[in-house]
Amino acid sequence: MTQLATASEPHNQANTSGSLVLKNLVMEYVPGVPVLSGISLELEAKGITAIIGPSGTGKSTLIRCINRLVDPTSGDIFFKGQNLAKLKGRQLRYARRHIGMVFQEYNLLERLSVMENVLSGRLGYVSAFRAWLRKFSPEDIDKAFELLEQVGMADFANQRADALSGGQRQRVAIARALMQSPDILLADEPTSSLDPKTSVEILDLMTEQARLRHIPVVINIHDVSLAKRFADRIVGMSAGKVVFDGPPEDLQNDHLKTIYGGEDWLS
């Protein structure tokens, strides 16, 4: 009844394509209590993948393992010819530069201007001293203006981030992530703090920008209908395991029952 995630063939470590390959990823915050119990997924170098599942099932942990905000207990994460799970120090920093991330709570630098927030996407490339003096290169500044234009926030460049609304903040956060010139975009519940209309606008913006740049997007999302509307592929998680993996059309009520449990809520 459910399509089990197809375990990927032994993957070539030197793979330099933009695909993301998770192999047998395990994460335990408390030893013996796995939040992720052996996740294996292969994500193509393009398209929108939505991860759905009930709260506390490890969606956030999974996405945070990819850029190592959380360190997986075991398993491998292959991306751009590197095993992200094994990186440390400077190498990890360099790898992170190519992975953009958008958060539920926007995570902007509240007391800094919109421009500074967007430019902070370049911090991985700019020396700490220049960053301190805000001496970003003219190319970076041009690019930041261009991105602000694209996300519709050009008029707000000099406003402080804490003066913006939720939707506006998320737009700035998207611009910051794109400022990294990422090879992949991760989004951890990017619309959970937004109203339904703004949610759609934000997802529109994110998916459109990703398609323009030919980069894949991995989105954690609560809202099944939004997931079906925007994703090319849906991964359903339950209790730290992948229980559905397929195109949105294939996602039926039976699958949702497996993912979320119960059926009273389905109508």
Place this chain on the structure above:
Amino acid sequence: MNQQTLDNPTFLEKKNWTRFTPLERTSRFLFYVVTLAAIVVSMQTIEIIPEFLIDAPEQFADMFNRMWPPDVSYYPDSIHDAMLETIHIATLGTLIAIIMAIPVGVMVAENVTQNKLLNWIARFILVSSRSINSLVWALLFVAILGPGPLAGAFAIAFRSVGFIGKLFGEALEESHKGPIEALHTTGAPWFSIMTMGYWPQVLPTFWSIVLFRWDINLRESAVLGLVGAGGIGVALSTALELFFWDRVCMVLLSMLAVVAIVELLVTQIRKRIL
């Protein structure tokens, strides 16, 4: 289904709720007993002499008579320069303290410096700075640098490091994790995360701590002269030793005026930066 349970009284199983568990109640009771005992014991140790206590209001009135009217002419003669010196000691001391406190504060904050050894070294520095009173620091620096305002400034600085460093470290630890995580995901190096992630977040708290400490230091540096570390304390101790109570009064009034002005100033500055 709900109706059934409502009609059925057994679902209202009797449950007791008390604010404290018996253990908590006992320990609270013990706490009060110990506090009371401590008060009684300390009353016995300080050996209050009743005669002196009864005499106190009379002595107080007598001293007030000798103090009033204050010797206003003493201000231009001796107080003014000493007062400026006190302000300089306090300000310079605070500045030196800031320079020393920032690295120690960063080192003590466990979220910023993830090294237990460094955390403990920083904590040790902060605790030793605070455990020694300004006057004692002043005695040490008078011994090292000789009497004068420089010894005072260093005394103030070394006492303030503990205060500013501790509060600055706590502000760092309380800063929001989200923006910091966001900077980590851009691959930013440690120092960039400090200057763009943490610093803007703690900035208002930091200046508020520094201003508060400056305010305290003005008052503390006023007494440093008692041990020869310069400032208005020298004028105060001279007047005290010669029993010129009207001059003592003038010194105290000048200090009151300065502290009041500083209070107003600090409130204004704080309003601007927050």
